Amino acid sequence: MGRFKNLVAFMAATAGSFLTMGVAAAEPGQPAPWQTTFQEAFSPVAIEQHSFHDLLLWIISAISLFVLALLIFVIIRFNKRANPTPSKTSHNTFIEIIWTVVPVMILIVIMIPSLKLLYYGDRIETPDMTLKAIGYQWYWGYEYMDEEGLAFEAIMLEEDELKPGQPRLLTTDNAIVLPIDTNIRVLVTAEDVLHSWAMPAFGVKMDAVPGRLNETWMRIEKEGMYYGQCSELCGARHGFMPIMIRAVSKEDYDKWLVEAKQEFASGETPAIKFAQVTPANAE
Structure with a gap:
């Protein structure tokens, strides 16, 4: 009787899992457990x-x-x-057409x-700004091409470094800060081996090739945190090259830009506070 109850419980749990596929709770801009469809589109x-x-x-x-x-x-x-006596027809012109x-x-x-x-x-829309993504073994580096000297690296946080609410294997120590409703040209390259810069919520997946500069574009339509990963098998830590983008309003972006330039001028890495940037009207 106990085994029967366990079997019924297992079947009920399995059915519940299948019924909730694709609707598990998750923040916009990141994958959900048991998800069977695309992430919600924001570009x-x-x-x-x-x-x-x-x-x-x-x-x-x-x-x-x-x-x-x-x-x-x-x-x-x-x-x-x-049909005990099959037809011996070998060709049918009408069906073949x-x-x-x-x-x-x-x-x-x-x-x-x-x-x-x-x-x-x-097709690259008339860009309002340009972001350069550089793939390394095994992390991403970024340069704000319109802001002289503004550059940083983003390395995945280990599990014991995560704060509450930060997704495992997707959170980096520094997040890219970008304004919404802005045509952003993205230049993608690599320093060592093939990588691929992919952001599912924005419909972006661009190969990063050493010695070559590829480009794509995106326009983020909603504030929030968005996540992506390297989508090219690039080596032992291929699965540990996440991408984290914080989309903020243009006003908040301008404020952050002033602070980032001041931090960089003082000799500190301007991206240190990226992950803590919170838009004033974020949901």
Whole structure:
């Protein structure tokens, strides 16, 4: 009886886990336990990516259901019992034209919004500021290209260094501070091996290649803390290169910029207080 109760409890817990997939509590801008969908989009590119994904989901679902229906029909109609004398037809011109033309049409339907999205994500809006991200083994360095000398490094905090509310493996000692509603050009490179600067909430994933400068862009639409990671297998500590961005209002960003420049002028690392910057109207 005890084993039966344990089995029932296990099944109930498993069912509860599946029912709550993708809706587990988590702050915007970071992944959630059991999440099965994209993170919420907070930039124009990410919003377009989600829309394109939804279109593909409808197309893929329709194709899968159609193939399943054909498979079931063939199993029922042409099994040995229902069709003891099979047809010896080897070609059907009409069907061959259909299964060639229809996939081509489907690919064209997919291709048009796909190319538009690729262009939109690659086209750099007129930038209001430029951030340079540099991949190292195994951490990120950042330079504010419009602010002379303003640069810092961001290294993942170990578990015993985390404060309450800070996510494990995603929190860095220094966070990037960026203003919302601003076209931000992001330059990405690497110092040693291949890395990849990825921020899912902003629809950004750009390879960092030694000796090469790649660029992308983003426009953050809401204040808050956002997290990403290196998405290129770059070595032993590949999984320990998180990215942490604090998005603030333009007014708070200007205030922080003044303080950061003063700290840098005094010889201190201007990013030391990044993680403690809190926007005045943050939720």
